[in-house]
Amino acid sequence: MNTEFIFADRQFSLIRYPEKHQHVSLQAWDSADELIIEHIETLISDAKLPVGRGDSDGAVMIFNDDFGALGCWFSHLAPHWVSDSYISLRSLHENLKANQLLDISAADDKNALHCAPLKTLTSVQSLTFEPAQAPSLIVLKVPRALALLEQQLIDLQKYITPDTHIVATGKVKAITKSVLNLFERYIGPTTTSLAKKKSRLVFATPRNSIKLANSPYPTRWQCKSTTGELLTIDNLANTFSRQSLDIGARIMLEHMTVSANDVVVDLGCGNGVLGVNALSLAPDAKVIFVDESYMALESARRNVLNNFPDKIDQCEFVASNCLETLLNRENRPAVTKILCNPPFHQQNAITDHIAWQMFTDSRELLIKSGHLVVVGNRHLDYHIKLKKLFGGAKVLASDKKFVILGTAKR
Template sequence: MNTEFIFADRQLSLIRYPEKHQHVSLQAWDSADELAIEHIETLMNEDEVAITRDNPLMLFNDDFGALGCWFSHLSPIWVSDSYIATRSLSENLKNNGLTQNTPESQTDTSCSPLPTLPVRTLTSVQSMSFVPDHKPSIILLKVPRALALLEQQLIDIQNYISPNTRVIATGKIKTITKSVLGLFEKYIGSTTTSLAKKKSRLVFATPSPTIQQASSPYPTRWQCKGTMGQTITLDNLANVFSRQSLDIGARIMLEHMTISANDVVVDLGCGNGVLGVNALALAPTCRVIFVDESFMALESARLNVLNNFPDKIAQCEFVASNCMEALLSQKPRPAVTKVLCNPPFHQQNTITDHIAWQMFSDAREILVKSGHLVVVGNRHLDYHIKLKKLFGGAKVLASDKKFVILGTAKR
C-alpha cells in the first residue's frame, strides 16, 4: 500500500484510519488534494492572501487528514462529519510529528468548539452553531458525496465569510456537477471552475453581498410504520444516509424485527436510528446503543429517540466509532445480546466491503454467548459467505427479490 505522500518537495506518511484495515489499493490522498494544495501554496507564495490566526484557513471534508497535515503549521479550523476522518487526522498528525496536542477522539455530538493546536477540529454538527471570532481568509471544501451535506455547509459558511474570503472547493471531475455549482451560486455567489488536472478540478466562488443568509432546510422530517404498525417520526440531518425516505433494507428489517425485554441492542451504522427506535417500541425496557461514524447520524438518532420515546433516552447511548471499536475498548464491555446491521458498501466515493467485514468481526467479538447478529443487505453482496467464515453459518430470516435478512448466533 502507498502511504508516502511526496509532493512539492515535502513528504508525509499518511494512512487511512484504521491502518490495519487499509486496503492495499487505497491511499489517504488524491489528485483533488494535490490540486488544492498547489493552488493555496501559490496564493501564499505570491502574497495574494495572508493566512493568520485572525484570518484563518478553514478546511471542510478532509477525507483522511492529508490537507490538515499539510497546512497544520497554519493552525486551520478543520471541519468534518466523519469520526474516521477525525481519527485519521489525529494519527497522521502524530505520525508525522506535527503536533503535541492531536485532536481527541470525539464520542458525542456536543456543540462546543474543541480548540487544539495546530489544528482546531469541529464536527459538522458543531459547525452549525460555531462562528469564529475573525473571518477566514480561505475556506477550502472537498466536495462531499452528499449534496445535502454540501448545502448545509454552504449555509453555515454564510456565517463565516467576508467579501474578501476566498471560497474554494476541490474534487474529482465527476463530483463537480451542475447541481454542485448551482449550490455555490445560490449560497455564495458567482462561481467558476479551473481546468481539469489529473481528473480533478477546483471551484471558485466569490462572496456576493446581495445573497442573504439562508435558513437551513435540515433536518428533514418524515414518518414510517414500525414493526407493530406504530408511527415513527424521524428527523434527518443533512449527511444521514437515505435522508428523504426509509431505505429498502431498513424497511424489510422493520417488517421482521424481534426484540426481547432484556436485550442490549446495538444499532450498528445506525443512520437516523430507525432500527434502534423500533427496538424501543418492541421492547420498552431494552437498552439500545446507537453506533455510527457520522456525527450527524448520531445527532439524528438522538433526536429521534426524543421524538418518539423521550422517556427512554436514559436507556440509550450514542457512540461515534469506527465499527464497534469504541465499545470493544470499554471496560467493562457492554453485555450485547443483539446487533442489528445494515452495512454500507462504500467509503466516500470508493466501493468497498472491508467495512462490512469489520462490522461482522466486531459483532462476533462483542456479543455475549448465544447473542445474535442480524444483517440486511443486497443479495449480490453475498454476506452469508462472510458470516459462515466468522460464525460457522447463517440463516435466511426473510428475503425478497433484492434484499435478504441473515441471522447468526455466537457459539
C-alpha cells in the first residue's frame, strides 16, 4: 500500500479514509493531482497568479479533491475546499492531521468536519455560498457525475470574474467532449493541455459578461410505492439514479416488507426512495437515511417532506462511511432492518470493499434477529459474502439481472 506522496521535493503521508479498509492497490492521489499541482506551482513561482502563501484567505477554491491530496498541498493558501463526499472530507481531515497541517488550536478536534486553516463546504452548502471576495484561482477535479460538474459551474458563475484562473484536471478518459462543452457553456472559451501520464488539464477563461444560468437541478420524477401510492422524488445533481428509478430499487420496492415497530436503515440511501417507501408501508416506523453524499441526504430529506411531511420527526439523515457514524454513537439505535443497494465503485475505481464493509457494519449494528436485505446484480455474488458473515442468505426475489437477498443476525 503506497501512502507516501513524494512530488516536487515535498512529501506527504496520504491515506484513503478509512485507512483500515483501504485497498492495497489504491492510493490517495493520482497523476491528475500531480499534473495540476505542477501547473499551479509554476504559475505561482512565475508570479502569474495573484495568490501569496498564507495571506490569501478565500482567494483559492478547490472542488472535488478525492482524498485530500490537493487540500494538503495547498493548505498554506487557506483555500475554500468543496466536496459532496463525507469520505473525501474525512480523508482530508486525517491527512491534514497526519502531516501536521491541521490547526488544532483553531479547530475543535472532536469535530472531524472542521479543518482549519481550510474552510470546508459540502456541495449542499456551496449551493448558496457567497465568498467575501472573488476567488483568483479555481482548482477543480472533474467529477464522475456530469450533473455535479454542471451544478458546480453554474454556482461558479455567481462569483468568478474575468481575472479568475479556472484550471480543471482529470484522467484523459474523463475529459470528454461533454465535459468541455459544459465549461464552454457556463464559463467561457476552453482549451486542454497535452496528455501526461494519462491525465490532462482543462483551462476555462471566464467571459467578460456571464449570463447567470438557472440550474436544472433538482430533477423530479414519480414512482409507485409498494402500497400503490404515487411518490414524488427530487434528486440533487450528485444523487445516484437522478433521472429515473433504478432497476435495483424497482425490484426492491416490489418485494419490501416493513412493520410498524421497525427501526429501518436505508443504507447508501441515494434519493431515499427505499426509506420513503418504508414510511408508506409502516407509517409508525423510524427510518434512518445513511449516505456519504451530502446531496443524496438532502434529496432524501426533501423526499420525506414531499411525500410524508408529518413523518419527518421519525427520520434521521446521517452522513457516514457505511455505518460507522451510527456504530460510534454512545447509544446506538436498535436497528431491526437494514435495506441496502451497495455501490461497486469508489470515485472512478471499481471495488467491492465498500459492499463488504456495509455488510460487516450491518451485522454489528443490527439487533439479534434483525434483518439485512440486499439488492444487487446477480454476477456480484453477494450471497457468498453474506454466508461468510451471517451464516447464510435467502433469495427473496430475482429476475434475469438482479437478486434480492435476505439474512438475519443470529
